[in-house]
Amino acid sequence: MSLLEIRNLHVAIGGGEILKGIDLRVNPGEVHSIMGPNGSGKSTLAQVLSRREAYKVTEGEVRFNGKDLLAMKPEEAACEGVFMAFQYPVEIPGIGNTYFLRSALNAIRKYHGDDEVDAIDFLPMFREKLRFLEMDEKLMNRSVNEGFSGGEKKRNEILQMAVLEPKLAILDETDSGLDIDALRVVAKGVNAMRSPDRAMLVVTHYQRLLNHIVPDFVHVLVDGRIVRSGGPNLALELEEKGYGWIEGEARQAVPVSGY
């Protein structure tokens, strides 16, 4: 059974159709990259999978671990194991980063009937992950993302992922706005999370990130449809030729779906 199975997904927002029939299957252990030009629907796909309710599913279905993902609230999807690293992590003044992360971990543990983790047990495992992501411990005493640099925000997302240990990690344009040093640290964090039980969906505009996080599959999204799927080389081809040729091709050809 696939971990994630998307069938003929159509999504609209504000009257306009953004996704026009997506089919995608992701198995545990696989890393898939979704690439595409601006406005192709990449982020919409990520948002729908993390259950942002502003997006209206007009057709199709999504099964996660055999369950109907589209019937879940965002917190249910998270507890079932879906995690999205935000393109623009939200600043939340007044909520400590550590408190937030522990509340999230405990919410998920509670969902699975596990005991909550208290502050004392939480700290050691947390510190280790901080060090690995080369994050300043001081950031943990600050409010969530408040006053963080772009790189710090993205690393904070990866830190959350490392603590929450999802089954499916969706990285929405995690590379945007990162310098090469920050990018390396983020990629190191993501690669450390790769495991046979975990799948990843790496959404990106540029091939750059994929030098560091090498995907098993690359899908090109154009105008709400997956127009081409392939191996990691497809990303290199895109980098070389740009999206123009594939967009042109897409206009003529019947969409290729799946992988």
Add this chain to the structure above:
Amino acid sequence: MTTAIQYVGTYLERFTEFQSRTRVEHLPWLHRLREDAFARFCATGFPTTHDEDWRFTNVAAIARTQFVLPPIGAVQISGADLQPWRMEEAAVELVFIDGQFAPELSMLDNARRSTFVSGLEETLVKHPEQLEPHLGRYLGIRRDPFSALNTAFAADGAFVHVGRGAILEKPIHLLFVSRAYAVPTMIHPRNLLLFEEESQATVIEEYVSLGSSTMLCNSATELIAGDSATASHYMIEREHTEAFNISTLRIQQHRSANVASHSLLLGGGLVRNNVHPVLAGEGGECLINGLFIGDGGQHLDNYMYVEHASPHCSSRQFYNGILDGRAHGVFHGRIVVHKAAQKTDAKQTNRNLLLSDDAQIDTKPQLEIYADDVKCTHGATIGQIDPDALFYLQSRGIDEMSARRILLLAFSGECLERMKPGPARDHAERLIRGHLLSVASRSPGQNDVSHGEPVTERSWEEVG
């Protein structure tokens, strides 16, 4: 105005009754103070919405209710009844039942010579000379009819005298408990808080109800902070929603005095909280910090009148409001900088969250500046719970109700952070947490947020 004449007649009867039952006699100065105040009240009557200071708060319901004085005498309340309201960390706890000091329910510790805490009436009987120089000297009966009414009926409350250089680590808790009666009752607690030079203490005024019936609690507190004194004052309103609560805190700050006023309005039906500091000595600092959380049909009015009368003083007003249901909040921040008050640094910020379509906030800054070298800024925002922040929390597994509560706590946290760490702040935090638990659970997830509609936030900021 016929109605005014009608209620003045009623209040005259009450005033006569009040005078006949007072325990304090042979104090001509007090007699005169009350008579003058009552005359003033009769001359003005209750304010109306035509009065600029009362534009957003209609007290007609108070004017047309015939309040009686609560019965005098033995208090039929046991210590167990009060248990939920007690504050264990307090150094001293004074309990007032229907405005009357109840020594048998209080926890007094006057062993320390440096500080004296007692009931106001008791002090008027035993040591009137301690009160005469201060009582009624600062609270302006001309500015506000409710202050006049309080002064006319002022009988009991707390007298706190923190001696020169005395430092109290633990707070003084003044607990005002009102009981339910078959007829509407009114009480007029009157407190005098005297901080001598270089002293430091925290006083918490807390208003609660036992049972629920129409009542008016019209309190007034004069707080005098001597040179270099550090005073923290908490006003906590937790009465039931049938209560009218009018409170006035008049602060007189001398040279380099540092005063913090924290207001926490959680209960009450119609609430008006006046804070009026006068920075009378050079180098004074005043923080006016507040949080008001309303739902149902609550009306919570925060009125500040900050007077800068000396150079090199700073004042900070920070008020956060959370309004749900049909609640109506008011923030009226008036800053007056007198001609002598050069180098004044005054700041005012009011932030509001409206959780429902029917909740309403009126926020109004008012600056009057007569000095030419000052810094005054003010700003206000009105918004809703940030849907992006809500989604962010939910996407990490936190359910919507808890997420809302966390965000409301964070918004309230801004006010908590301005309180000095210690028992008083812990007490405030406990109350806020408990209160928000009920507010968050009463706001189900069907609000605009989940439909992805754009957040409307209005804000203005000016530097003058």
